[in-house]
Amino acid sequence: MLTPRRAATLALLLEATGDPKPGNVDRGHDHRDASLQQFAATATAVGPALAPAAEGTPLGAAIEDAAAATAHHGGGNTHFGAVLLLAPLVAAAGARERVDGDGSEGGDDGEGSGLRAAAERAVAGTTSEDAARFFAAVDRVDLALPPIDAVDDAALAGLDARDPATRDRVRDRGVTLADVMARSAPVDGVAREWTEGFPRTFRAADRLEHHHDGDGVERAVADAFLDLLAEEPDSFVAKRHGDGVAEEVRERAASIRDDGGRRAAVTALDEELLERGVNPGTTADLVAGGLFVALRRDGGFEV
Amino acid sequence: MLTPRRAATLALLLEATGDPKPGNVDRGHDHRDASLQQFAATATAVGPALAPAAEGTPLGAAIEDAAAATAHHGGGNTHFGAVLLLAPLVAAAGARERVDGDGSEGGDDGEGSGLRAAAERAVAGTTSEDAARFFAAVDRVDLALPPIDAVDDAALAGLDARDPATRDRVRDRGVTLADVMARSAPVDGVAREWTEGFPRTFRAADRLEHHHDGDGVERAVADAFLDLLAEEPDSFVAKRHGDGVAEEVRERAASIRDDGGRRAAVTALDEELLERGVNPGTTADLVAGGLFVALRRDGGFEV
Numbered sequence: 001m002l003t004p005r006r007a008a009t010l011a012l013l014l015e016a017t018g019d020p021k022p023g024n025v026d027r028g029h030d031h032r033d034a035s036l037q038q039f040a041a042t043a044t045a046v047g048p049a050l051a052p053a054a055e056g057t058p059l060g061a062a063i064e065d066a067a068a069a070t071a072h073h074g075g076g077n078t079h080f081g082a083v084l085l086l087a088p089l090v091a092a093a094g095a096r097e098r099v100d101g102d103g104s105e106g107g108d109d110g111e112g113s114g115l116r117a118a119a120e121r122a123v124a125g126t127t128s129e130d131a132a133r134f135f136a137a138v139d140r141v142d143l144a145l146p147p148i149d150a151v152d153d154a155a156l157a158g159l160d161a162r163d164p165a166t167r168d169r170v171r172d173r174g175v176t177l178a179d180v181m182a183r184s185a186p187v188d189g190v191a192r193e194w195t196e197g198f199p200r201t202f203r204a205a206d207r208l209e210h211h212h213d214g215d216g217v218e219r220a221v222a223d224a225f226l227d228l229l230a231e232e233p234d235s236f237v238a239k240r241h242g243d244g245v246a247e248e249v250r251e252r253a254a255s256i257r258d259d260g261g262r263r264a265a266v267t268a269l270d271e272e273l274l275e276r277g278v279n280p281g282t283t284a285d286l287v288a289g290g291l292f293v294a295l296r297r298d299g300g301f302e303v
Numbered sequence: 304m305l306t307p308r309r310a311a312t313l314a315l316l317l318e319a320t321g322d323p324k325p326g327n328v329d330r331g332h333d334h335r336d337a338s339l340q341q342f343a344a345t346a347t348a349v350g351p352a353l354a355p356a357a358e359g360t361p362l363g364a365a366i367e368d369a370a371a372a373t374a375h376h377g378g379g380n381t382h383f384g385a386v387l388l389l390a391p392l393v394a395a396a397g398a399r400e401r402v403d404g405d406g407s408e409g410g411d412d413g414e415g416s417g418l419r420a421a422a423e424r425a426v427a428g429t430t431s432e433d434a435a436r437f438f439a440a441v442d443r444v445d446l447a448l449p450p451i452d453a454v455d456d457a458a459l460a461g462l463d464a465r466d467p468a469t470r471d472r473v474r475d476r477g478v479t480l481a482d483v484m485a486r487s488a489p490v491d492g493v494a495r496e497w498t499e500g501f502p503r504t505f506r507a508a509d510r511l512e513h514h515h516d517g518d519g520v521e522r523a524v525a526d527a528f529l530d531l532l533a534e535e536p537d538s539f540v541a542k543r544h545g546d547g548v549a550e551e552v553r554e555r556a557a558s559i560r561d562d563g564g565r566r567a568a569v570t571a572l573d574e575e576l577l578e579r580g581v582n583p584g585t586t587a588d589l590v591a592g593g594l595f596v597a598l599r600r601d602g603g604f605e606v
Contacts, residue, residue, distance in 0.1 A: 006347050013316070013343040027330055027339065036330065037520045040316040040343075041606040044309050047347070217340045303344040 002295050004054040004093040008086050009047030011291035012079060013040060014303070015284060018221025020266050022229065022253065023237075023273030024284050025078075027218065032277060034078045042079045045069035050087055054094025059087045059126055060133025060177055067137035080141050081236070081285040085190045085201065089292050092118035115293060120197050126177035132167035134177050139164075189235035189282035193289070204228055204290025209301060212294075217303055225287050226261055230254035234280035241278055249278060305598050307357040307396040311389050312350030314594035315382060316343060317606070318587060321524025323569050325532065325556065326540075326576030327587050328381075330521065335580060337381045345382045348372035353390055357397025362390045362429055363436030363480055370440035383444050384539070384588040388493045388504065392595050395421035418596060423500050429480035435470035437480050438462070492538035492585035496592070507531055507593025512604060515597075520606055524590060529564055532586045533557035539584035552581060 002010065016039040019027035025039055049066035053059055066083045095118045138161035160166055170180075184191035193201050207227045211220035230253040233246035256265045273279070294301035305313065319342040322330035328342055352369035356362055369386045398421045441464035462469045462478075473483075487494035496504050510530045514523035533556040536549035559568045576582070597604035 002347075003351075006351065009312075010344055010347045013347070014340055017339055017343065035519060035521065036320055037317055037606050040320065041313055044305075044313045044316070044347075044350070048306075048309065216338060218338065303340050 001298070003051075004090045004097075004296075005047040005051035007047075007093070007292050007295040008050050008090055009043050010303070011086070011288050011295060012043035012046060012082060014217055014221055014291050015082070015288040016040065016043065017218060018225060018287070019218055020263070020270045021222055021225045021284065021287075022249075022266060022269040023279045024225075024281070026222075026270070029270070029274055031078060031279065032274075039078065042070040046079055046083055046086070050083070050090045053087055053091040054097070056091075056094065056098075058130050058133070059091060059122065060130030060137075062090070063087050063130075064133040064137040064140070067140045071140055078281075080137075081190045081281060082288040085193055085285050085289040086292055088119045088122040088194065089115070089198075089201070089289060091122040092116075093292075093296055095122070115296060116198055116202055123178050123181070123194050128171045128174050128176055130177035131170040131175050131180050134180060135161045135166045135170065187235060187239065189232070190285050192235075193286070198289070200228065200232070200286050201289035202293060204286050205293035205297070206290075208287075208290050208294045209297075212301060217301075221287060221291070222266065223261060224290065225283060226253055226257050226266060228286055229280055229283045230257045234282045236281035236283075237278055245278060249273070249280060304601070306354075307393045307400075307599075308350040308354035310350075310396070310595050310598040311353050311393055312346050313606070314389070314591050314598060315346035315349060315385060317520055317524055317594050318385070318591040319343065319346065320521060321528060321590070322521055323566070323573045324525055324528045324587065324590075325552075325569060325572040326582045327528075327584070329525075329573070332573070332577055334381060334582065335577075342381065345373040349382055349386055349389070353386070353393045356390055356394040357400070359394075359397065359401075361433050361436070362394060362425065363433030363440075365393070366390050366433075367436040367440040367443070370443045374443055381584075383440075384493045384584055385591040388496055388588050388592040389595055391422045391425040391497065392418070392501075392504070392592060394425040395419075396595075396599055398425070418599060419501055419505055426481050426484070426497050431474045431477050431479055433480035434473040434478050434483050437483060438464045438469045438473065442467075490538060490542065492535070493588050495538075496589070501592070503531065503535070503589050504592035505596060507589050508596035508600070509593075511590075511593050511597045512600075515604060520604075524594070525569065526564060527593065528586060528590050529556055529560050529569060531589055532583055533560045537583035537585045539586075540581055544581055548581060552576070552583060 016025050016036060017027050025031035025034065025036055027036070030036055031039070046066050046069070049069040050062050052065070053062035063083060066087070067080060070079055070083070092115050096114055178194065181191040181194040185195040186192075189200070193199070204224055207224040208220055211223040215223070230250060233243065233250045235246070237249055238246035252269055256262070256269060259265065291301075319328050319339060320330050328334035328337065328339055330339070333339055334342070349369050349372070352372040353365050355368070356365035366386060369390070370383060373382055373386070395418050399417055462472060481497065484491075484494040484497035488498040489495075492503070496502070507527055510527040511523055514526040518526070533553060536546065536553045538549070540552055541549035555572055559565070559572060562568065594604075
């Protein structure tokens with residue numbers, strides 16, 4: 001059983017090297033804003049930065065530290081969605097270890113439900129201090145990024161991540177990080193995971209294990225990515241390119257999947273999306289979260 | 304400045320993804336015995352396993368722990384040479400941090416000589432307990448590997464890694480790990496680094512920085528790999544295929560390098576060596592060591 005810290009870093013590495021993943025960084029292509037090597041560098045930063053969450057450190061602090069640790073690299077911002085998703089999962093894995101002694105998932109409680117319930121408890125336990133730290137993390141990442149639309153779009157009136165006074169305001173108003181995510185959920189697939197109990201993250205873990213039975217890890221990641229892309233419009237694509245493009249990408253992915261997921265068809269879609277600058281980043285975040293869950297299951301996912 | 308732990312993991316990741324590297328795992332090809340993903344998994348194990356060496360834990364214990372941590376994966380054995388090379392470098396980086404407060408390299412003492420001197424002190428400080436742990440590590444890796452020829456070939460009469468009594472014998476005879484490496488140096492390029500003060504490791508760091516000025520990390524790693532392959536016959540190739548093949552590979556690499564290192568020529572050599580099963584593993588280990596040094600230099604190597 002990998003430590004939560006190591007599982008977080010490895011999940012990000014396995015996600016980045018899964019190939020082909022339409023529109024995303026993969027073994028064959030860099031991301032427009034970050035190379036595979038920059039993804040690797042940030043992955044090695046995220047595990048250690050989130051590790052204190054496994055020991056009970058509040059999620060907001062872990063998220064802010066992870067944002068700070070990844071900001072040294074050009075590709076740092078590219079992991080922010082995955083950091084948000086991994087943080088409660090890392091906290092849950094640590095909490096389970098403290099209860100069970102080993103923290104293994106699966107077994108009697110079925111399909112990792114122990115980890116899932118613990119992740120829901122981690123979300124429910126967030127405070128306004130976590131929210132304040134989250135806004136500080138967004139501001140930090142913002143230095144190298146366009147505004148994080150999930151926050152700008154959310155109905156948290158007057159809470160601008162780039163305004164340091166926002167941190168005091170959320171503390172004064174008692175807005176928790178779970179509250180912030182709930183307001184972002186309609187437009188952000190990672191926030192929705194926080195709010196709905198991580199359904200697609202655990203679904204991703206199941207799909208990864210299913211595909212891994214037949215193929216290697218690289219292909220299993222690509223196949224799980226296609227499954228998730230086919231199931232729901234990617235919220236990052238929707239934010240950047242509109243709901244129409246997000247739905248079009250979903251339909252294309254579903255069509256390829258229903259036709260057997262032929263590699264040539266996936267590669268063609270990959271090249272087209274890269275050309276158009278369409279990057280299904282939320283789907284990549286969900287696969288990274290699913291990899292973390294799969295790596296933490298007993299005998300679930302051998303690299 | 305990356306921590307020694309993180310620099311060790313990232314060095315292995317950047318080495319593995321450098322492309323094209325004739326005969327080795329790279330972004331384009333898996334290794335015959337291990338996928339890129341398995342290299343990534345072992346890389347995430349090696350950093351944490353070697354980290355105690357940065358705090359003063361004896362090298363033999365760190366090496367044995369790293370061997371144990373990587374043995375869980377199919378690709379575990381593939382990092383053993385790099386582990387041997389990184390262990391004294393990680394110890395040196397930690398020792399420098401304790402002296403200097405920040406551990407940065409380069410600057411007044413030039414070209415990382417402070418780190419280099421500290422690495423030589425780490426080697427000189429090894430004991431027979433370190434040698435015993437090293438033999439235990441070799442035995443552990445041996446479970447999934449042919450015998451490590453460097454040890455079998457060495458004139459340490461009667462010291463067979465697979466015989467547990469060997470550990471007591473080295474303790475009784477007062478054979479240090481530096482002694483073991485000195486006896487392996489004539490046939491093992493990593494052992495030679497231990498014995499000669501890491502000349503090619505620091506040369507690799509210089510070449511990496513030189514090439515990085517013009518290109519990205521992925522290409523700089525490939526170019527530095529070609530430089531080192533062109534300079535000396537790879538000792539891993541020599542052990543597996545004989546001195547003639549090792550020299551032939553060196554000459555081919557030198558010819559390509561002298562002709563400008565054209566990518567098509569490197570790729571052609573890569574495909575031929577993969578076909579022949581010729582894997583210049585020592586050169587890869589030296590590049591990984593060089594990456595660690597470069598990552599620890601102030602402002603030296605931005606990913």
